[in-house]
Amino acid sequence: MSPQAQAFTVTDWQRLHMLAPLVDQYFAEPRKELLAEIRLNEGLLGATHVDRLRARITITPPANPNNESAAGDGPAVARLDERRRRLGGGAS
Template sequence: MAGRGPAPKENAVRRNAVDLSHLEGDEDVPDKLRKLFKRDSYSVATCRWWDTWAESEQAESFKATDWQRLQMLAPLVESYYRRPGHNALAEIRQNESLLGATVTDRMRLRMGKKDADKSGSDKPDKLPENVADFELYRSLGGA
């Protein structure tokens, strides 16, 4: 089955921390980029598409370049709604995928809910079954 890279091992344990600093919305994005340019010239469907993106959770971490990408994509979405075609849809899907449109895209980009990122601690609540607890081993008289 096709995918991205080899399948993970059945008993794989991730030990390195995932850097999610790229998801922090530390940049001040001008309001003009967050609003659909020339909104009155677009159909209701395109405006609904824009509003869905603008109100999405991943939009909170968008930088100015991401908003610019959506602005550039809006005319293509409009043309697709007026005259559907597989070429336009493929281009829209590819661009939306880069912005984290689907669950799979967000998993690949390692996007998560902000609450889950903040509440997560360095130490897990429970160790996997195949990992030894060295603190317990030492307390029982081990090395």
């Protein structure tokens, strides 16, 4: 779970439930209108670093001497290129 999700209210979770089918639909048949709606909603939820800066959301990572992710599924990925490599998308 993302750190900002800990502060989500019921309406934030409702927005995510409404957004999930749009994301599925976009991956099945990409359309710029769907992507625009997805990006708008993601921005309102603080999905990116810039979104969080605009909303003045600050996230303090938990103290973790072993550099493990909060989910305990291995080392946390701090760099975008490393994250992309892990997801199979290569580095840009």
